[in-house]
Amino acid sequence: MNLGPSDSFSIPVPLSDRLSLELGEPSSTLRASTVRSGPAVVIRAGGEVDAANEHTWQGLLAEASAMAARPGPLVVDVTGLDFMGCCAFAVLADEAEQCRRRGITLRLVSSDPAIARIVSACGFGQVLPVHPTTESALSAA
DSSP, X not given: OOOGGGGGGOEEOOXXXXXXXXXXXXXXXEEEEEEEETTEEEXXXXXXXXXXXXXXXXXXXXXXHHHOOTTOOEEEEEEEEEEEOHHHHHHHHHHHHXXXXXXXXXXXXXXXXXXHHHHHHTTOTTTOOEESSHHHHHHOO
């Protein structure tokens, strides 16, 4: 997945063998890459997140957030997702709260206005700030 201008400053973040296997299964509908950009960690997700792979989504977020260093954010770019079930938003909000306790902000990236509306309608607006690009999420104060 293309990360844009910050490509040259990004270092791949290795995931656990278990998670790598789950994401790499031929039947997996979730794809992801995870990179470090300074103290921040960026996840680029593609495919689908639904009840069938909720545990993989949760594991991906947990492993990536564990690699984020304070004060850097955990940036979750969902622009490559074709579908996000309700469970995906709940997992994001839970992980955002875990991150907040460690002094890290989880920032969501999506240019789809429906994502921002869902985040707001679910009452997650305070814990899941939505940014239009990865670069804006990384540079947000």
